[in-house]
Amino acid sequence: MSFEFWVVLIFRIYAQCFHIKLLRPIGLIIYQIAKFVFKCDIHPAANIQSGFHLVHGFNVVIGADATLGGNVCLFDGVSIGKKNVGTNDGMPNLKMNVIVGTGAKLLGDIDIEEGVLIGANSVVIQSILQKNVSVVGVPARVINKPKEDSL
Numbered sequence: 001m002s003f004e005f006w007v008v009l010i011f012r013i014y015a016q017c018f019h020i021k022l023l024r025p026i027g028l029i030i031y032q033i034a035k036f037v038f039k040c041d042i043h044p045a046a047n048i049q050s051g052f053h054l055v056h057g058f059n060v061v062i063g064a065d066a067t068l069g070g071n072v073c074l075f076d077g078v079s080i081g082k083k084n085v086g087t088n089d090g091m092p093n094l095k096m097n098v099i100v101g102t103g104a105k106l107l108g109d110i111d112i113e114e115g116v117l118i119g120a121n122s123v124v125i126q127s128i129l130q131k132n133v134s135v136v137g138v139p140a141r142v143i144n145k146p147k148e149d150s151l
Helices: 003-018 021-038
Strands: 053-055 073-075 079-081 105-107 134-136 141-144
Touching: 003 021, 003 053
Parallel strands: 053 073, 079 105
Antiparallel strands: 134 141
């Protein structure tokens, strides 16, 4: 079984422990060990739906209040979190079937609509409210829109 499978499996285990009051300390210990072993920081309070897929899962960071819908795919070096440390400015919300390329950063209280493809090393700081589009750049911008007949 692949490295990425183990990262997701261990995340599911420590996240379940984290949400049960009596098991929270055990969940936090497993979380710290997993961060060290897998070089990947997925906070146990992150809301990640089924079908979550990591491709080369090293250096992935997902913050505590981030929400990832079903079938989200992340490549290595992706960061999903707050814009400013120590503030309560919110976390990203990714809908279903989003693909996030290598090194991309999704920061702040933003919404990413279904089927969005985020290019490598893009920095997304504003919501992408169009379905099935590609975004790239720093800051990220839409580079192609879906055809009208495909909707």
